[in-house]
Amino acid sequence: MSGPQPFVFEAGAEVKRHAPATERNRDVIAQTLARLLPTEGLILEVASGTGEHVVHFAKRFPALTWQPSDPDPIALASINAWRADSNLPNMRPAMLLDASAEWPIAKADAVVCINMTHISPWAATVGLLRNAARLLPQSAVLFIYGPYNQRDVPLADSNAAFDASLRQQNALWGLRYVDDIAAEAHISGLHLDSVIAMPANNLSLIFRA
Numbered sequence: 001m002s003g004p005q006p007f008v009f010e011a012g013a014e015v016k017r018h019a020p021a022t023e024r025n026r027d028v029i030a031q032t033l034a035r036l037l038p039t040e041g042l043i044l045e046v047a048s049g050t051g052e053h054v055v056h057f058a059k060r061f062p063a064l065t066w067q068p069s070d071p072d073p074i075a076l077a078s079i080n081a082w083r084a085d086s087n088l089p090n091m092r093p094a095m096l097l098d099a100s101a102e103w104p105i106a107k108a109d110a111v112v113c114i115n116m117t118h119i120s121p122w123a124a125t126v127g128l129l130r131n132a133a134r135l136l137p138q139s140a141v142l143f144i145y146g147p148y149n150q151r152d153v154p155l156a157d158s159n160a161a162f163d164a165s166l167r168q169q170n171a172l173w174g175l176r177y178v179d180d181i182a183a184e185a186h187i188s189g190l191h192l193d194s195v196i197a198m199p200a201n202n203l204s205l206i207f208r209a
Contacts, residue, residue, distance in 0.1 A: 015077050016050075016078055016081035016082055018050060018052065019049060021115070022050065022052040022053055023052075025114075025199070025200070026052070026053055026057075028198060029198075029204070030056065030057060030060045030061075032143075032196060032198070033057065033112070033143060034060075034061075036110070036141045036206060037064060037110050038064070038109050038110060038140070039063060040064065040109075041064060041109030042064075042065045042066075042107070042108050042109050043057075043065065043066050043109065043111075043112060044069065044108040044135070045057075045066065045069060045111075045113070046097065046113040047069070047070055047071075047099060047113055047114070047115075047120070048068035048069055048070050048075065048079050049078075049079075049114075049115070050075065051068060051078050051081070052082060054079065054091065055086045055088065055091065058091040059086070059088065061090075063090075065090050065091075066088075066092065067092045067095060068083075068091070068092070068094045069094060069095040069096070070096070070097065071097060071099070073096075079094035080093055099113075099124040099131070100120075100124045100127035102131070103135070105135065106135070107136075107137075108136065108140075109140055110136070110140055110141045110142070110143065111128075111132045111136065111141070111143070113143070114146065115145065116128070116144075117144065117146055117176050117181070118146055118147060118162075118163075118175050118176065119170075119173050120173070121172040121173075122172070125176060125181060125184065128144070129142070129184050129185045129187075129207070132207070132209075133190050136209040137209065138209055139208055139209060140208065141207070141208055142185075142207040142208070142209075143204065144204070144207070145204050146203070147201060148175055148177070148202075148203050148205070149163075149175045149176065149178070150177070151177060151178075151179055158201060159175060163175040178192075178195060182205075185207050190208065192205065193208045
Protein backbone atom coordinates (compact mmCIF):
# COMPACT_ATOMS: atom_id res chain seq x y z
CA MET A 1 0.00 0.00 0.00
CA SER A 2 1.39 3.43 -0.94
CA GLY A 3 1.33 6.53 1.21
CA PRO A 4 2.19 7.15 4.86
CA GLN A 5 1.05 4.90 7.66
CA PRO A 6 -0.79 6.06 10.80
CA PHE A 7 1.02 5.53 14.09
CA VAL A 8 -1.25 3.45 16.31
CA PHE A 9 -0.19 2.75 19.89
CA GLU A 10 -0.25 -0.86 21.02
CA ALA A 11 0.80 -2.35 24.34
CA GLY A 12 4.36 -3.67 24.40
CA ALA A 13 7.54 -3.93 26.40
CA GLU A 14 9.12 -0.82 24.89
CA VAL A 15 8.02 2.33 26.75
CA LYS A 16 9.74 4.89 24.53
CA ARG A 17 8.07 4.70 21.13
CA HIS A 18 9.32 5.84 17.74
CA ALA A 19 7.38 7.19 14.74
CA PRO A 20 9.49 7.10 11.54
CA ALA A 21 7.78 10.17 10.05
CA THR A 22 9.04 12.35 12.90
CA GLU A 23 12.65 12.46 11.75
CA ARG A 24 11.52 13.25 8.22
CA ASN A 25 9.30 16.21 9.08
CA ARG A 26 10.50 17.65 12.40
CA ASP A 27 13.05 20.08 10.95
CA VAL A 28 10.80 21.59 8.30
CA ILE A 29 8.00 21.92 10.87
CA ALA A 30 10.41 23.62 13.28
CA GLN A 31 11.48 26.03 10.55
CA THR A 32 7.85 26.96 9.98
CA LEU A 33 7.16 27.32 13.71
CA ALA A 34 10.16 29.63 14.06
CA ARG A 35 8.25 32.23 12.02
CA LEU A 36 5.05 31.84 14.02
CA LEU A 37 5.72 31.17 17.70
CA PRO A 38 6.18 33.90 20.31
CA THR A 39 9.64 34.54 21.74
CA GLU A 40 8.51 33.36 25.19
CA GLY A 41 5.56 31.69 26.84
CA LEU A 42 3.80 28.33 27.10
CA ILE A 43 3.24 26.19 24.01
CA LEU A 44 0.68 23.38 24.27
CA GLU A 45 1.13 20.44 21.93
CA VAL A 46 -2.08 18.47 21.45
CA ALA A 47 -1.80 14.77 20.54
CA SER A 48 1.96 14.57 21.15
CA GLY A 49 2.06 10.88 20.22
CA THR A 50 5.48 9.35 20.82
CA GLY A 51 6.87 12.62 22.25
CA GLU A 52 9.63 12.93 19.66
CA HIS A 53 8.34 16.14 18.11
CA VAL A 54 7.98 18.00 21.38
CA VAL A 55 11.48 16.99 22.53
CA HIS A 56 12.89 18.28 19.25
CA PHE A 57 10.97 21.55 19.55
CA ALA A 58 11.96 22.04 23.19
CA LYS A 59 15.61 21.75 22.14
CA ARG A 60 15.08 24.04 19.16
CA PHE A 61 13.19 26.71 21.16
CA PRO A 62 14.73 26.76 24.66
CA ALA A 63 13.11 30.08 25.63
CA LEU A 64 9.64 28.53 25.31
CA THR A 65 7.99 26.18 27.80
CA TRP A 66 6.49 23.10 26.15
CA GLN A 67 3.46 21.22 27.47
CA PRO A 68 2.94 17.87 25.70
CA SER A 69 -0.37 16.04 25.92
CA ASP A 70 -2.20 12.97 24.62
CA PRO A 71 -5.35 10.97 25.42
CA ASP A 72 -3.52 7.61 25.29
CA PRO A 73 -1.73 6.36 28.46
CA ILE A 74 0.78 4.44 26.32
CA ALA A 75 1.62 7.69 24.52
CA LEU A 76 1.97 9.54 27.83
CA ALA A 77 4.49 6.94 29.01
CA SER A 78 6.47 7.33 25.79
CA ILE A 79 6.46 11.13 26.01
CA ASN A 80 7.67 11.05 29.60
CA ALA A 81 10.38 8.53 28.72
CA TRP A 82 11.67 10.82 25.95
CA ARG A 83 11.46 13.75 28.40
CA ALA A 84 13.47 11.86 31.04
CA ASP A 85 16.20 10.98 28.56
CA SER A 86 16.42 14.51 27.17
CA ASN A 87 16.44 16.17 30.61
CA LEU A 88 15.08 19.41 29.15
CA PRO A 89 14.15 22.06 31.74
CA ASN A 90 11.60 23.69 29.41
CA MET A 91 9.51 20.57 28.80
CA ARG A 92 6.73 19.73 31.24
CA PRO A 93 5.48 16.22 32.09
CA ALA A 94 2.88 14.92 29.64
CA MET A 95 -0.73 15.85 30.35
CA LEU A 96 -3.72 13.57 29.79
CA LEU A 97 -5.83 15.53 27.30
CA ASP A 98 -8.65 14.45 25.00
CA ALA A 99 -8.96 16.98 22.18
CA SER A 100 -12.73 16.46 21.97
CA ALA A 101 -13.35 17.12 25.68
CA GLU A 102 -12.76 20.07 27.98
CA TRP A 103 -9.02 20.67 28.40
CA PRO A 104 -7.39 20.70 31.86
CA ILE A 105 -5.38 23.84 31.12
CA ALA A 106 -6.40 27.48 31.49
CA LYS A 107 -4.23 29.25 28.91
CA ALA A 108 -1.42 28.87 26.39
CA ASP A 109 0.51 31.28 24.18
CA ALA A 110 0.29 28.96 21.15
CA VAL A 111 -1.17 25.53 20.36
CA VAL A 112 0.53 22.99 18.08
CA CYS A 113 -1.15 19.86 16.71
CA ILE A 114 0.64 17.49 14.31
CA ASN A 115 -0.93 14.58 12.44
CA MET A 116 -4.08 14.26 14.53
CA THR A 117 -7.07 15.36 12.47
CA HIS A 118 -6.98 12.44 10.02
CA ILE A 119 -6.59 9.68 12.62
CA SER A 120 -9.32 10.83 15.01
CA PRO A 121 -13.07 11.46 14.80
CA TRP A 122 -14.24 14.85 13.54
CA ALA A 123 -15.23 15.65 17.14
CA ALA A 124 -11.53 15.82 18.02
CA THR A 125 -10.95 18.52 15.41
CA VAL A 126 -13.99 20.45 16.64
CA GLY A 127 -12.69 20.21 20.21
CA LEU A 128 -9.22 21.29 19.13
CA LEU A 129 -10.60 24.46 17.56
CA ARG A 130 -13.07 25.24 20.37
CA ASN A 131 -10.55 24.77 23.17
CA ALA A 132 -7.73 26.57 21.36
CA ALA A 133 -10.01 29.57 20.88
CA ARG A 134 -10.67 29.57 24.62
CA LEU A 135 -7.01 29.29 25.59
CA LEU A 136 -5.27 31.61 23.16
CA PRO A 137 -4.77 35.36 23.58
CA GLN A 138 -5.60 37.68 20.69
CA SER A 139 -3.54 37.04 17.53
CA ALA A 140 -1.92 33.92 19.01
CA VAL A 141 -1.39 30.90 16.74
CA LEU A 142 -3.01 27.50 16.44
CA PHE A 143 -0.71 25.46 14.18
CA ILE A 144 -2.15 22.30 12.61
CA TYR A 145 -0.05 20.03 10.37
CA GLY A 146 -0.87 16.99 8.28
CA PRO A 147 -2.37 15.75 5.00
CA TYR A 148 -5.58 17.49 3.92
CA ASN A 149 -8.10 17.71 1.13
CA GLN A 150 -8.52 21.00 -0.73
CA ARG A 151 -11.51 21.62 -2.95
CA ASP A 152 -10.50 22.34 -6.56
CA VAL A 153 -7.01 20.92 -5.85
CA PRO A 154 -6.39 17.35 -7.09
CA LEU A 155 -5.45 14.98 -4.27
CA ALA A 156 -2.03 13.38 -4.67
CA ASP A 157 -2.18 9.65 -5.39
CA SER A 158 -0.31 8.84 -2.19
CA ASN A 159 -2.74 10.89 -0.10
CA ALA A 160 -5.75 9.34 -1.86
CA ALA A 161 -4.44 5.87 -1.03
CA PHE A 162 -3.73 6.95 2.54
CA ASP A 163 -7.25 8.37 2.91
CA ALA A 164 -8.79 5.14 1.63
CA SER A 165 -6.71 3.04 4.02
CA LEU A 166 -7.66 5.24 6.98
CA ARG A 167 -11.38 4.98 6.24
CA GLN A 168 -11.04 1.22 5.89
CA GLN A 169 -9.46 1.03 9.35
CA ASN A 170 -11.99 3.36 10.97
CA ALA A 171 -15.01 4.96 9.30
CA LEU A 172 -14.57 8.06 11.50
CA TRP A 173 -11.03 8.70 10.22
CA GLY A 174 -9.86 10.28 6.97
CA LEU A 175 -8.34 13.38 5.42
CA ARG A 176 -10.34 16.50 6.27
CA TYR A 177 -11.15 19.36 3.92
CA VAL A 178 -9.36 22.60 4.75
CA ASP A 179 -12.60 24.53 4.08
CA ASP A 180 -14.50 22.43 6.61
CA ILE A 181 -11.88 23.04 9.30
CA ALA A 182 -11.83 26.77 8.50
CA ALA A 183 -15.61 26.97 8.75
CA GLU A 184 -15.62 25.23 12.11
CA ALA A 185 -12.77 27.47 13.29
CA HIS A 186 -14.83 30.55 12.38
CA ILE A 187 -17.67 29.28 14.57
CA SER A 188 -15.21 28.94 17.45
CA GLY A 189 -13.79 32.44 16.97
CA LEU A 190 -10.61 31.60 15.06
CA HIS A 191 -9.71 32.59 11.50
CA LEU A 192 -7.54 30.81 8.95
CA ASP A 193 -4.54 33.08 8.52
CA SER A 194 -2.57 31.05 5.97
CA VAL A 195 -2.05 27.64 4.39
CA ILE A 196 1.58 26.60 3.89
CA ALA A 197 2.55 23.80 1.51
CA MET A 198 4.91 21.32 3.17
CA PRO A 199 6.95 18.37 1.85
CA ALA A 200 5.34 14.98 1.10
CA ASN A 201 1.95 16.54 0.19
CA ASN A 202 1.30 17.87 3.70
CA LEU A 203 0.00 21.28 4.73
CA SER A 204 0.43 23.61 7.68
CA LEU A 205 -2.80 25.38 8.60
CA ILE A 206 -2.24 28.59 10.56
CA PHE A 207 -5.17 29.84 12.61
CA ARG A 208 -5.21 32.93 14.80
CA ALA A 209 -7.42 33.97 17.66
